[in-house]
Amino acid sequence: MSHAIEVQNLTKIYPGSGEGFLAVDKINFTVDRGEIFGFLGPNGAGKSTTQRMLTTLLTPTEGQILVLGHDLAQNSYPAKRQIGLVPEESNVYTELTAWDNLMFTGRIYLMSKADRTARAEELLKDFGLWENKDVKAENFSKGMKRRLSIAMAIIHKPALLFLDEPTPGLDVQSTRAIQTLIRQLSAEGTTVFMTTHQIEEANQLCDRVAIINYGKIAAIDTPEKLKQTFQQVQSVEIAFTSSPEGLKEKLTTLPEVSTVLKIGDKWRLYTDSPPDLLPLLMRFSEKEKLDIVSLNTLAPSLEDVFLQITGQQVGSVSEGPSQQKADRRRKKGKQS
Amino acid sequence: MKIFWKRIKDELSQAWVVTLKDIKVYYLRPGMIMFGFLMPFFMFFSFSVRREMAAGEGMSRLLALTIFFTAAAAGPFIIPTERRLGTYDRLLAAPMSLFTLLLGKIAVGAFFAIVVSSIAAIVGILFLDAAIAHPALMIVGIFIGSFTFSTMGLIFGSIPTRNPGDVQMPSTLIRWVLLFVSGVFVPLSEMSTVARGISYISPLTYAQDLMNHAVLGTGELALWLNLSVLFLSGIIFLLPSIKLHKRGRVLGY
Numbered sequence: 001m002s003h004a005i006e007v008q009n010l011t012k013i014y015p016g017s018g019e020g021f022l023a024v025d026k027i028n029f030t031v032d033r034g035e036i037f038g039f040l041g042p043n044g045a046g047k048s049t050t051q052r053m054l055t056t057l058l059t060p061t062e063g064q065i066l067v068l069g070h071d072l073a074q075n076s077y078p079a080k081r082q083i084g085l086v087p088e089e090s091n092v093y094t095e096l097t098a099w100d101n102l103m104f105t106g107r108i109y110l111m112s113k114a115d116r117t118a119r120a121e122e123l124l125k126d127f128g129l130w131e132n133k134d135v136k137a138e139n140f141s142k143g144m145k146r147r148l149s150i151a152m153a154i155i156h157k158p159a160l161l162f163l164d165e166p167t168p169g170l171d172v173q174s175t176r177a178i179q180t181l182i183r184q185l186s187a188e189g190t191t192v193f194m195t196t197h198q199i200e201e202a203n204q205l206c207d208r209v210a211i212i213n214y215g216k217i218a219a220i221d222t223p224e225k226l227k228q229t230f231q232q233v234q235s236v237e238i239a240f241t242s243s244p245e246g247l248k249e250k251l252t253t254l255p256e257v258s259t260v261l262k263i264g265d266k267w268r269l270y271t272d273s274p275p276d277l278l279p280l281l282m283r284f285s286e287k288e289k290l291d292i293v294s295l296n297t298l299a300p301s302l303e304d305v306f307l308q309i310t311g312q313q314v315g316s317v318s319e320g321p322s323q324q325k326a327d328r329r330r331k332k333g334k335q336s
Numbered sequence: 337m338k339i340f341w342k343r344i345k346d347e348l349s350q351a352w353v354v355t356l357k358d359i360k361v362y363y364l365r366p367g368m369i370m371f372g373f374l375m376p377f378f379m380f381f382s383f384s385v386r387r388e389m390a391a392g393e394g395m396s397r398l399l400a401l402t403i404f405f406t407a408a409a410a411g412p413f414i415i416p417t418e419r420r421l422g423t424y425d426r427l428l429a430a431p432m433s434l435f436t437l438l439l440g441k442i443a444v445g446a447f448f449a450i451v452v453s454s455i456a457a458i459v460g461i462l463f464l465d466a467a468i469a470h471p472a473l474m475i476v477g478i479f480i481g482s483f484t485f486s487t488m489g490l491i492f493g494s495i496p497t498r499n500p501g502d503v504q505m506p507s508t509l510i511r512w513v514l515l516f517v518s519g520v521f522v523p524l525s526e527m528s529t530v531a532r533g534i535s536y537i538s539p540l541t542y543a544q545d546l547m548n549h550a551v552l553g554t555g556e557l558a559l560w561l562n563l564s565v566l567f568l569s570g571i572i573f574l575l576p577s578i579k580l581h582k583r584g585r586v587l588g589y
């Protein structure tokens with residue numbers, strides 16, 4: 001059985017005046033059928049550019065894309081019939097009612113009247129929009145528009161669903177509803193390709209994740225395997241009854257500690273070896289006359305892995321090596 | 337062969353769905369009313385006031401003007417607006433050809449022009465006592481002209497941008513220029529040889545002459561020439577639109 005997505009040497013250079021901007025640099029990856037695949041990266045890393053190429057909205061400069069076994073450069077029509085797209089901004093027609101938005105999409109996807117009517121009713125009920133089906137979308141909240149946008153993308157039961165940043169800016173209920181829906185779609189056999197910079201969401205939802213940075217795939221694996229690969233970003237989290245001035249500097253000088261972060265009323269100390277650090281912390285608290293409220297060892301989170309891979313120190317706001325950014329601007333003539 | 341005809345039927349049905357959606361969403365938007373409905377009437381009255389003009393002559397000019405301005409107003413307004421809102425991506429990602437999408441968009445402008453010019457014709461007949469020499473020819477002319485000029489408007493709408501203002505300014509400017517060289521306000525028979533030569537480049541010249549044939553029963557150019565040029569222009573205008581859309585996909589619009 002072929003993959004849902006196969007990408008080979010995919011490259012995108014945006015034309016510019018004399019120079020081109022290398023947005024995606026010869027990336028290769030596959031997405032298996034039925035899996036939830038997370039595509040992570042910082043802003044400007046090439047996530048949306050890649051997704052736009054996979055959904056035929058953007059022409060690649062180089063490389064091959066197979067979607068559900070169909071080469072997009074040869075004939076995108078069969079693939080387009082089987083994909084659904086939820087862009088970052090909810091692109092519903094605000095002048096139309098929720099019902100009319102779904103009917104329009106159903107007709108564009110050549111569904112029969114009976115099918116699109118039944119499916120629209122099912123989706124509106126599932127998404128909690130049934131009572132507002134005759135209300136124009138301009139009166140909807142952000143969460144309602146998002147749900148309607150997703151409903152429009154799956155009305156034709158696509159085999160492959162692309163989601164661009166599915167939940168940012170939504171309230172907890174809407175976020176949870178959308179995450180539940182993604183799991184449900186996956187359980188029903190739909191392949192989900194989601195770009196996100198919400199690491200924890202990817203950690204909870206995705207079977208595998210790819211991390212793209214400066215237009216290149218920096219890592220691709222299951223979230224747990226990625227975390228195991230980055231054991232150097234283990235940490236110990238400690239809370240004291242008080243935080244006297246200069247505490248951070250003192251904690252930084254402890255052996256085994258690479259970085260110290262203040263997170264709320266807690267201190268997170270990154271280390272290669274939590275067992276060695278724990279007795280040192282006990283002695284430190286006695287010496288400094290600080291009472292410990294809580295003490296926990298933490299395995300690396302996907303966010304830690306992400307920050308390591310993207311060249312950002314944990315706890316810093318560094319944008320990464322400037323040379324890599326400069327390399328993405330290059331003369332078009334240098335491209336093969 | 338059966339599959340081929342099924343696909344054609346599907347694509348035509350999708351183009352029609354796009355047209356119906358745009359009619360619902362955009363016909364009453366201020367941009368469409370301003371540039372597509374009010375502007376041709378304002379222009380006509382501003383150029384006609386205090387001029388001696390027979391009812392038929394005035395109606396012929398008004399029809400050519402409304403067909404031209406109204407049909408060409410839709411593309412430059414709707415497509416950049418949809419690009420800005422992200423709804424155009426929905427259409428581009430849908431299982432239909434680019435030609436089908438453009439056909440749907442052309443029909444939006446064309447139907448708008450047909451409705452507005454029909455209103456102009458009814459007003460002319462009922463209130464100005466204008467006589468129509470060849471009503472059937474007028475209807476054919478309105479249809480062909482509307483589709484041709486809607487396709488022309490689509491060229492501007494296809495320019496890769498998300499800001500309707502970037503497109504509406506140049507499209508309005510070019511429409512104004514065409515208006516003055518096309519025998520709408522100065523008849524072809526009164527033009528100098530050079531001006532007349534320039535006017536033959538503009539498809540609006542043929543639309544105006546076609547309306548003269550239909551309303552007044554006489555024109556400067558052969559009827560078949562007017563119809564052929566308008567029809568062919570409509571097809572030729574599609575080519576830059578397709579090319580600009582492909583360019584938009586390279587640039588990321």
